[in-house]
Amino acid sequence: MFRQHEEQPARHPEALRLVSVRKVYGSGARAADAQQSTRAAQAENQVTALDGVSLSLPAGSFTAVMGPSGSGKSTLLQCAAGLDQPSSGVVVVDGAELVGGSETELTKFRRQRIGFVFQQFNLLPTLTVLQNVTLPLRLAGRRVDRQAAVRVLEEVGLGERLGYRPAELSGGQQQRVAIARALVTNPRVLFGDEPTGALDTRSARIVLDLLRRAVRDYGQTVVMVTHDPVAASYADSVLFLADGRLAGRLERPTAEAVAERMAHLGDEVLAAPAPGQSYGGSGGPWQPVNQGV
Ligand SMILES: Nc1ncnc2c1ncn2[C@@H]1O[C@H](COP(=O)(O)OP(=O)(O)OP(=O)(O)O)[C@@H](O)[C@H]1O
Numbered sequence: 001m002f003r004q005h006e007e008q009p010a011r012h013p014e015a016l017r018l019v020s021v022r023k024v025y026g027s028g029a030r031a032a033d034a035q036q037s038t039r040a041a042q043a044e045n046q047v048t049a050l051d052g053v054s055l056s057l058p059a060g061s062f063t064a065v066m067g068p069s070g071s072g073k074s075t076l077l078q079c080a081a082g083l084d085q086p087s088s089g090v091v092v093v094d095g096a097e098l099v100g101g102s103e104t105e106l107t108k109f110r111r112q113r114i115g116f117v118f119q120q121f122n123l124l125p126t127l128t129v130l131q132n133v134t135l136p137l138r139l140a141g142r143r144v145d146r147q148a149a150v151r152v153l154e155e156v157g158l159g160e161r162l163g164y165r166p167a168e169l170s171g172g173q174q175q176r177v178a179i180a181r182a183l184v185t186n187p188r189v190l191f192g193d194e195p196t197g198a199l200d201t202r203s204a205r206i207v208l209d210l211l212r213r214a215v216r217d218y219g220q221t222v223v224m225v226t227h228d229p230v231a232a233s234y235a236d237s238v239l240f241l242a243d244g245r246l247a248g249r250l251e252r253p254t255a256e257a258v259a260e261r262m263a264h265l266g267d268e269v270l271a272a273p274a275p276g277q278s279y280g281g282s283g284g285p286w287q288p289v290n291q292g293v
Helices: 029-035 073-080 103-113 129-139 146-155 171-183 201-218 255-263 265-271
Strands: 014-025 047-058 062-066 088-093 114-117 189-193 222-225 237-242 245-251 277-280
Touching: 014 073, 047 073, 047 245, 062 073, 062 201, 062 255, 073 088, 073 189, 073 222, 103 114, 114 171, 129 146, 129 171, 146 171, 171 189, 171 201, 189 201, 201 222, 237 255, 245 255, 255 265
Parallel strands: 047 277, 062 222, 062 237, 114 189, 189 222
Antiparallel strands: 014 047, 014 088, 237 245
């Protein structure tokens, strides 16, 4: 089901790379970055949401992103997914650099490479389950393989609900439709921003199992922001953010270890990597970034 259903080029072994990504909200942010003007950067109306984040995630990995409220998790996801543009730095998805361009170019980039699942599902209420799932293919002008869409929906346990409208489904079922909608385009990275945040415990587990299965059985790459240590424990590794910087990484996380690490995040930000180093890869926690992307 999560398998490719149409001809696509082979996947790059590195699904996602961020190099020194900064995001400053507020007027004049880009100019301030370009000129590195300290005074402008300190302007009251500016917020540095990401402060030089570098990371590298291999294809077929499941990564959770955690951190206190306001630490930059959603901003990280938005910049990595091409929903927003960093003020400076480099984002590479599946070997293709996301370069500043028009909204049309960004949209094309996203449609070719990115899947996104939101906390509130974001399904279109007037469309059926099947129509919601095939919509991204239609919007991208791609061939709509109805059988493939049905297979994905069967795989997420909704093969019997093809003609239902979102309002006729539970929250957990709606999120599974949203996941099917994201997976049917065969994205290079599937991003989830609190995908279980609006679900009860049982529905959340079903959704997390689904994401894990997409990674383990079909090589999908998943990056998920969550506040929940149990949700994070479904991932292969957890990246911790604090004050817009990477502040730690945990491999093969347990919910207890994640909760413990969250409690001491403030201590770890002091030991964050110097510019030009990143969290990523399969080796130790610190890996130099190959700048020659
Ligand atoms: N559009 C925006 N304009 C101005 N500031 C913003 C904007 N979006 C986010 N911010 C600020 O950037 C910082 C990081 O926000 P972000 O939403 O990425 O954090 P988060 O870790 O996802 O928080 P939460 O867990 O509460 O969702 C915060 O200080 C936030 O107020």
